[in-house]
Each structure stands twice: as structure tokens, then as C-alpha cells.
Amino acid sequence: MSTTPLTLNNRIEMPRIGFGVFQSSPEETAAAVAEALRVGYRHIDTAAAYGNERQVGEAIAASGLDRAEVFIETKVWISDYGYDETLHAFEKSTRKLGVEHLDLLILHQPLPSAFDRTLAAYRALEKLSADGAVRAIGVSNFMPEHLTRLLDVADVVPAVNQIEIHPYFQQKDLLALDTQHGIVNQAWSPIGGITFYPGYGDDRKSTLDDPTLQEIARTHDKTTAQVMLRWHIQEGRSVIPKSVTPARIAANIDVFDFSLTPDELARIDALETGRRGGPDPDVITLDAFGRAIPEA
Template sequence: MVPALLNFRKLRRGVVVCLTAVALAFAGLIAFSSASQAAAQGPCDIYAAGGTPCVAAHSTTRALFASYNGPLYQVQRSSDSTLRDIGPLSAGGVADAAAQDSFCAGTTCTITRLYDQTGGGNTLVYQGPGGTGGADTAATANTEALSVGGHKAYALYINPGNSYFAYNSAGGVPTGSSPEGEYMITSGTHVNNKCCFDYGNTEIDHHADGNGAMDAINFGTECWFGGCSGTGPWVQADIENGLFSGGSKTWNPSQAAQTSRFVTAMLKNNGYDETLHGFDKSAAKLGVDRIDLLILHQALPSEFDRTLDAYRALEKLLADGKVRAIGVSNFMVDHLTRLLDATDVVPAVNQLEIHPYFQQRSVLDFDTARGILSQAWSPIGGITFYPGYGEDRRSVLQDPAVTAIAERHGKSAAQVMLRWGLQQGRSVIPKSAKRHRIAENIDVFDFELTADELTALDALETGRRGGPEPENVTLAAYGRAIPEA
């Protein structure tokens, strides 16, 4: 490989790709943390702890080091060509999207630079007039807004004709046959089969100089050597003049399409073999080969040995690559403690009834301390209006404490409830079959609750559960047969 270069190569034609965070390091890959606010460890801190420090780190959404508080990217206004750096809200945190929105109000902005957070000088600049040369252009800055831990941020959304380039002979990027690793977070819903959407280490002169002159991640639906499984998109290695899904030109049979359609399924806790069969039924009914998140629906305390067997089956499915993550639902602190003591994989998610009237703070604290994402079902408190709630049946949507806050922000009571959960670091999964309410539930990233408003909502706690008490859930009372696929 020729000396150090980092490059986003453009998509020649067709649909687009969005990208949120990338890093290049000596040897090896890491698991990317989704924590959005200032964290004790960022992705590149994990690289460094493993002896493989990042030599380049780029993101439009967040800092990749816990201590990083410099600029993430640069935008340019089309109205007057003024430039503005966009940094994180705080050290190690999420990008300050509000600063971009204010700067770009009433005009169009493009992303002209992605700063190298390592300090090594490998800052990516768009390839085009005014950039690093060439005929390409910079990506539009606000094409795709994302939510990172409840905070708005913008992806680098690559259209055909957008590309970025960096060359720094002293940047520390591996050359020749030196080992290295690259990590990219992108979207599987905006892809094509044209050459090439890459992130990685390539030539220094904007030209394809021959075989083996690159070491980059490729993402798309190209299938150059045949034998591909499905329709993609796939992650492959672009080593110049060839895309490789494994160690040879032969198609890797384990290569799976990565479409980013996030599929969640639940299983009854029927023990090890029954759980494996439950996965087969769920996957067949969903029409997928792999499920993104598979969770146990209840702790089933009266038959917890079956719960442990079922969870061990989830661990096997995870190890076999049939699921991407595993989790639990309605597990209390004692259930989680017994589970963690007897199994190997920490659940990625714990789904819980969480709303202002029932907040389960002890479980939330336990989850947070162990890196388990708390995911709120009934986050708007709809369960408190079910007939089974008795004489205390109520609607959060009509609570004066909630509606007053909603009026101040020009939002609905439901949006305030969702924002309350998101700002406290939870995932929320509201349920609705009405199109306008689904749209309203998504539109919660353009305002923030104040500390006093969060406190006022916290004060609505009653300690009363709306759903069944986890200790009372048994197969006899709640179990039902699930038909075969």
C-alpha cells in the first residue's frame, strides 16, 4: 500500500448513503457505544486501551474520545460563503446541531471538512473546487437528522458526486502491509451497486494506481465475483480493483445483507430447545434470516431455571450470528442479578413499564450501572387509562402538570412524555396505529425540557404499576400457544 491517505469515495450514480461515525486504527475493530452524552469511554478510548490507538477519527454526530471537545466538522453557508465549525455540546458528547441550525437558517449549508479528532492532522476535506481539488462537491449539511441519545445530530449524507480526501505524510496512517482496522457506521437503506462507497486508507494522488493499493471498507450492493447471497447491501473489503467478502474471491457464505431494518421479536420462556424453535418460528413469520434484537418477555420468577435455559439459548443464537443482540423485558433487580450470575452475556436491553406515574428508578439505576439500555414500554402512560387500572384510571394526556409544559413548548402532552424519557437516557417505544400520531411521536427532537420541567414530571410518581406484577407472571396465568410458522 502506498503512503497514508484517508478517503470517502463517491457513489457514481443512484441512491445515497449516510454516515455517522468512522475511525481508523492499527489492527482490529471495536464495538461502537451508542451513548450520546459525555461518556467515561469513547470508541477511540477503547481502541487505545487495546493497544491499537485511532490514527484518524471522524464523526458529524459525536465525539469519539471521552475528552474530545474540539470541532467535529465545518459547514459553509451558500448565501455568503461564511464558514462555521460545529463541535460537541460538551466534552465527549453529541454534536451541537442547534448551532448548525441557527447558522444555516434561511439558506443552504454544506459540510466542507470532517475534523480528525485524534489530533493527527488527518482532517477530511471535500474533493472539489475550493477543497482538495477535483470535480466533486461537498455534501449538504442537513439532509438527514438523527437522534443520538435524545439529542438531534446530522449524518454525513453522501449523494453521487460527494467525496472527501485527506493526505498527511506525517499522519501516522499505516502503509504497505502494516496491520490496521477501520470502523464505519452507515445506513443500509441508502445504497447502490456503483463503484464505490468506501471509507479507508488508499492512494495519495486521487487516482487508482493498481491492484492492492487500498485498504478500505466498502458498503453497497456490488457483487463482482459472483455467488452473492441475497440482494445486499453487504460490507466488503475494497483492496483496489476488487471487492472481497472474505479471504478470497469466493463469496463468503456467512456474508449477510445489512439493510438496517431493525427487527425486534419476543420469545416465551419455554426453556432451551423451545426457545431455539421459537426463534425459527419468529424468523419465518417475519421473513428474515437474522433478527436484530431478541428478548425474553418476562422473568417468570416461579420457574427461573427455565428462564435461564431460555436465555442460554439466546446466547447460542447470538454466538451463531442468528441475532445481533439479546435482551430481556420486565426484569427487576433481583431477576437481573440472578441472570447475570448464571450467564455470560449482559442483556443489551431491558424493556420496562416506564412513565411519569411509575418510574422504577432502582431498576433504571441497576441497568445503567451495567450498561443495559432501559427501553420504556407505555412511555406515554397509556396503560394508566386501561379499564383494569380501577378507580385511579387516568390519562397522562390530560394531566395539568403535563399539559402546562406542553403549552409552553407548543407540543402535545404525548410529545412531552416522550421527550422526558429521551432526555433521561432511555429508549422509548410508543405504540400507535394512527399515521398522524406516529408522525407526532417522531417529532420530538426540536425542543428540550428544562431541569425544572423534568423535576415536575418526576414528581408525578405514584409507585403504582399498570401492568402485571412480574412476580405474579406464570405460564399458567399468561402463557399461550404460539402457532407454527
């Protein structure tokens, strides 16, 4: 498979690999994004809740690249759900990013305890899309029940569902449902970064240390991270790897010069544990997770 972009369900093209800035501090974000753009990334993924949209925008502006060359994706946090609130969230994000339009705007989480606010927020995304302020809209962390409720009333099918997917947690039923509706599956934590953290549990094991992945990596003279990213790409997904280390930033986009065999893909598929690393979307509430998103 080549570096050709993915075509979304509204015919907009999106690079297969994006550069993520989740948990990157504002102080390190600008340098990391600048390096990512230098080595060839043309898709940057951020979020209002990350607190680093301004630095992403500064790095893009300083890169010298034309705005049309960089696909910018950001997310609306649950505290800004609601029709008018989400329209204002778009204004906050674009001002921080220093742009007039976004390539992809998505809802960061479903809000099961107040799903009417989620639906109102999505209607605002549809309005922004109709007005040309956003080229594509989508969702993140929507499970089958959330997606079904949204599709029952939505006028625009989401272009993307950004979800936790890595070899240890594959969500195959959700992947199939998204694909059925023409929704691109976009992997956050695509190399299992969520499994590296102490919060994953006392018996955690990092995907980077997995013997199967290490063996496949040796076969191709690649890193385990590159093998995981190639697995996603060959299975048709978008990926958003994150790093602040220049060598890893470069390595994570260097995955288009080899292919995994059907047997290797099957061996990676067999690593599924069914264990989620991030929070269960059903436990997301405003009381527990709500926080004000600052003005631009």
C-alpha cells in the same frame, strides 16, 4: 440531544425511538407499520405473543427499505422457554417476519416460578448471539431480583431491559441497576398508555390529562405525548410508543426539535405514583399466562 442512535453494550447501534405494535390486531398492524416506516421510524418492536409478527414482516418487505435499514426487535413468550424451545421460538419468529436474522431478541417476562427455564432460554439467546443469528439480546420486565439472578450465571450481559416506565411509574431503582450494568432501559407504555385503560382502576387518571404535562406541552407548543417521549430521551432511555393513527404515529417521532429544561424534567420526575399498570412480573406463571405460540 439529537437523533443519534443509542449504542448498546455490544457496540450495536439502535434507534432511540421504536414503533410498537402491542395490542394492534393483525388486520391493522401492516398499515400502521407501513405508515411508521414512511414517516421515518427505523426500529420496529413486536413479540411472538402479539400475534402480528407476520404482518410486521410484510410491511417491512413492502416498504422497499433495505433490511439493514430496519432494526427489528421481537420477544420470546414464556411458553417457549427452555434451551431447545427458545431456539425453535427464534425460528418461528424469523419465518413469520420473513428475515434470516434479528437485531434484538429478548425474553418477554421472567418466569419466577420456573426460573431454571428462564435461564435456559437466555442461554439459547446467548447461543444465537454467538452464531450471529441475533445481533443483540436482552430481557423484558425483569425486576432487580430477576436481573441479579440472571447476571450471576450469564455469559452475556443483556443489552436491553424493556420495562413499564412512564411519568406515573418510574422504577428508579431498576433504572439505576440497569444503568450500572450497561443495560439500556427501554420503555414500554412510555406515554402511560397503560393508564388509559379501564383495567388500571376506577380512580385512574390518564397521563395525557395531567395538568403538569399539559402546561409543559403548551410551553413548547407540543402534545403531552411528545413531552413524555422527550423526557425519556433526555434521560437516556429507548422508547417504544404505539399507535395506529397516522397523525399520532408521525407526532410521536417528532420530538427532536425541542428540549425540556432541568426544571421541567424535575417536575415530570415528581409525578411518580409508584403504581404499576401492567401485571407484576412475580405473578407470571405458565398456568396463568402460558399459551401456545403457533408455528410459522
